[in-house]
Amino acid sequence: MQSVLGKARLLLEAFDADSGALSLTELAQRSGVAKATTYRLASGLVEWGVLERIGTKYSLGMRLFELGQLVPARRVLRDAVLPYLQELHAATTATVHFAIRDGLDVLYIDKISGHGAVEIPSRVAGRLPLYATATGKAILAFSAADVVEQVVGNGLASITRRTVASAAHLYRQLDTVRQNMLAVEAEELLLGVVSAAVPVFDHHSVLVGAVGLSTSTDRMNLGRVSGPLKSAGLGINRTLSSLGSSA
Numbered sequence: 001m002q003s004v005l006g007k008a009r010l011l012l013e014a015f016d017a018d019s020g021a022l023s024l025t026e027l028a029q030r031s032g033v034a035k036a037t038t039y040r041l042a043s044g045l046v047e048w049g050v051l052e053r054i055g056t057k058y059s060l061g062m063r064l065f066e067l068g069q070l071v072p073a074r075r076v077l078r079d080a081v082l083p084y085l086q087e088l089h090a091a092t093t094a095t096v097h098f099a100i101r102d103g104l105d106v107l108y109i110d111k112i113s114g115h116g117a118v119e120i121p122s123r124v125a126g127r128l129p130l131y132a133t134a135t136g137k138a139i140l141a142f143s144a145a146d147v148v149e150q151v152v153g154n155g156l157a158s159i160t161r162r163t164v165a166s167a168a169h170l171y172r173q174l175d176t177v178r179q180n181m182l183a184v185e186a187e188e189l190l191l192g193v194v195s196a197a198v199p200v201f202d203h204h205s206v207l208v209g210a211v212g213l214s215t216s217t218d219r220m221n222l223g224r225v226s227g228p229l230k231s232a233g234l235g236i237n238r239t240l241s242s243l244g245s246s247a
Contacts, residue, residue, distance in 0.1 A: 007033050008041050012050070012060070021057040077208070078110050080239045084211065084232040085112050091228040092213055095120045098200075098236075099135040100209035101143065102127065104151050106136040109209070120214045121190050131156055131170055132163050134185040134195035138210035140170075141177035142199050148174065162187040182226055183210070187217060194220040198233035203241035211236060 014022060014030035022030065028038040042058055045051040049063030081098045089096045095114035099106040105127035113120070122128060130136035131151050140148055152167040164170045177183045185195045197212030211233050213225060 004041070007031070007037060008045065011038065011041055011045065012064075015060055021054070021059045023056055024058070027058055081110060081211065081236055084235045084239075085110060087235075088211070088213060088228055088232040089114065092215075092225045094213040094215040094219075094225065095122075096211070096213045096232075097122060097135060097197075098209060098211050099133075099139070099197075101130065101136075101139045101147070104130055104154055106130055106133050106139065106210075108135075114213075114215055120193060122214070128189065129157075129159070132159050132185065132188045133212075134183045134197035134214070135210040135212040137173055137177055137183035137185060138197040138199045138212065139207065141174040141183065142201075142207045159189055160187055160191050162191070164188060181230065183212075184222065192217050196220075196222060196225060196229055198230055200233055200236045200240070202237075208240060 010031040010033055011027060014027055019026075019030075024035065024039055024042065027033075027042065028035040031038065033041070042051055042053075046053050046058070046061070049061045051058050052061040077098070077100075085096045085098060088094075089112045093115045096112050097108055098110045099108045101107070106129075108122050108124055108126050108128075111122060111124050122133075128136065130140050140151065148170075152170065156163070156165055156167070156170065158165060164173060173183075181198060183197045183199075185197075187193060189195070193214055194217050195212055195214040197210045199210050200208045202208050211229070213229055
């Protein structure tokens with residue numbers, strides 16, 4: 001990426017969930033952009049508000065947040081989904097999410113954290129592997145065959161000792177999701193955490209994403225939460241259908 005825009009992109013992508021603030025040296029090292037160029041571009045990005053500078057550190061700026069809120073697809077989806085997430089959260093006290101597929105990852109559009117001390121490894125605008133998450137399995141089960149093949153071909157890296165480790169096992173999981181219209185992930189992403197999810201479709205019955213919930217292994221009661229979860233999924237389907245038919 002030799003263009004100015006390409007280098008600016010590298011600077012912005014140097015940040016991640018664990019590195020919210022970076023020094024100039026760290027920013028140059030992570031991006032691979034020469035330090036002098038990094039300084040010049042970072043100064044321009046600070047002026048624009050895309051980066052903020054506090055002392056000797058740089059962080060992503062509020063202008064990015066403002067622009068992100070204007071993305072039409074995100075705004076429409078969030079408005080349609082949020083009331084059902086709130087109801088699902090109230091009914092289950094679990095952490096609830098809405099996610100879509102982006103490449104070979106799930107991308108979280110919205111999240112409401114649950115009660116209790118368990119920390120769920122997800123965040124709004126964050127990514128996690130399709131194969132190791134309940135929302136991802138719900139999405140994969142109703143995705144085109146070539147998407148599943150890409151996931152398998154990319155490798156099923158072990159995140160915990162419970163992570164699905166073979167293509168055959170993943171295919172069996174996806175068959176079960178299709179039969180039950182419910183995906184379950186038990187400690188594949190984080191030991192001590194279990195998640196469940198259902199797919200969401202638009203007015204053309206095209207897959208949009210998945211709504212899911214996560215809680216600690218000892219608190220998860222699938223018999224109790226599957227009803228509210230499926231109701232949330234159906235409610236979102238109806239709302240998206242009405243939006244589509246009126247468009």
